[in-house]
Amino acid sequence: MRTGKQKILILGANGQVGKELSKRADDFEVNATAFTRTELDITDSQEVARILENLRPHTVINAAAYTAVDDAEKRPEVAYKVNRDAPENLAKICEKLSIPIIHMSTDYVFDGKKSGAYLEGDPVRPLGIYGRSKEAGEAVIRDNTEKYIIFRTSWVYAAHGNNFLRTMMRLANERSELNIVEDQCGVPTCAVDIADALLLISKRITNNTLEPLWGTFHYTSRNPTTWRSFAEEIFKELQNYKMSVPLVNGIPSSQYPTPALRPLNSVLNCDKIERVFSVPRRDWKEGMREVVAQLLTN
Numbered sequence: 001m002r003t004g005k006q007k008i009l010i011l012g013a014n015g016q017v018g019k020e021l022s023k024r025a026d027d028f029e030v031n032a033t034a035f036t037r038t039e040l041d042i043t044d045s046q047e048v049a050r051i052l053e054n055l056r057p058h059t060v061i062n063a064a065a066y067t068a069v070d071d072a073e074k075r076p077e078v079a080y081k082v083n084r085d086a087p088e089n090l091a092k093i094c095e096k097l098s099i100p101i102i103h104m105s106t107d108y109v110f111d112g113k114k115s116g117a118y119l120e121g122d123p124v125r126p127l128g129i130y131g132r133s134k135e136a137g138e139a140v141i142r143d144n145t146e147k148y149i150i151f152r153t154s155w156v157y158a159a160h161g162n163n164f165l166r167t168m169m170r171l172a173n174e175r176s177e178l179n180i181v182e183d184q185c186g187v188p189t190c191a192v193d194i195a196d197a198l199l200l201i202s203k204r205i206t207n208n209t210l211e212p213l214w215g216t217f218h219y220t221s222r223n224p225t226t227w228r229s230f231a232e233e234i235f236k237e238l239q240n241y242k243m244s245v246p247l248v249n250g251i252p253s254s255q256y257p258t259p260a261l262r263p264l265n266s267v268l269n270c271d272k273i274e275r276v277f278s279v280p281r282r283d284w285k286e287g288m289r290e291v292v293a294q295l296l297t298n
């Protein structure tokens with residue numbers, strides 16, 4: 001267990017977002033207590049209750065999840081245990097102790113058939129087990145506690161963990177040509193920006209001067225793109241570091257079959273989070289450049 005100097009409980013502290021939350025908490029002057037999966041398994045309902053009762057944080061941020069989109073198709077019971085059953089238990093304890101919970105969710109709750117950006121109230125229709133288990137997790141949060149923020153984001157990457165940017169950086173060294181899907185549209189969002197948004201919201205909802213607006217919120221960086229353009233921009237950036245990069249060919253999703261279907265459009269409309277919490281958002285390329293720099297200079 002790592003203890004900082006504030007009163008927020010972070011779950012899933014070893015993940016992309018969880019790690020950045022732990023790193024950024026001091027800058028927001030909050031007392032952060034962060035648990036990795038080995039330190040606190042969120043499916044252990046008794047242990048979760050014991051810790052919450054002892055710690056009594058002002059806010060819980062749940063960044064723990066089963067995020068293996070394709071593997072979830074083969075392991076639905078694990079996906080549902082972590083993404084639905086554990087949040088249900090968490091929500092019940094938070095309700096009992098009157099602790100607000102910020103619960104992370106995903107663009108993959110949508111089917112991608114909408115032509116514009118998705119609003120928070122648009123109907124959900126996930127295409128795979130991961131998305132369905134996350135959608136079920138949202139539902140149990142809404143049903144079991146009043147003080148909640150469901151925070152949906154998309155295409156997360158960081159300088160650590162499993163993500164598209166790190167895969168592209170590895171493949172840049174290994175391959176001269178790559179086929180990348182060009183018919184899925186979304187917004188890459190770096191984990192550090194997400195952590196800052198979560199910490200800002202956490203501070204706002206524990207500030208007693210205003211009655212917070214609970215509910216579901218979308219947060220991503222600005223300016224939608226495709227996986228193909230995401231790869232091309234990463235490679236352009238690598239060329240600035242005099243690295244050789246592969247040629248990118250765009251392909252349709254049909255030529256890159258995966259066990260789980262992905263939405264063709266998962267762009268999230270983020271007007272509400274900007275309006276309610278004044279959360280800053282930047283062009284995804286800015287975050288991408290920072291993470292590339294971090295990886296190449298470390």
Ligand SMILES: NC(=O)c1ccc[n+]([C@@H]2O[C@H](COP(=O)([O-])OP(=O)(O)OC[C@H]3O[C@@H](n4cnc5c(N)ncnc54)[C@H](OP(=O)(O)O)[C@@H]3O)[C@@H](O)[C@H]2O)c1
Nearest residue numbers: 012014015016017037041042064065067104106153155156
């Ligand atoms: N990644 C994306 O592109 C993306 C997109 C949209 C939304 N999201 C959502 O954003 C949130 C954070 O995602 P992320 O990218 O940071 O995910 P991540 O890197 O996969 O991190 C998730 C963390 O949860 C931990 N975890 C898994 N099962 C657990 C359990 N039973 N008890 C405690 N911890 C457990 C994992 O532990 P281990 O490290 O031990 O495996 C991992 O550290 C999730 O809710 C995810 O659904 C992610």
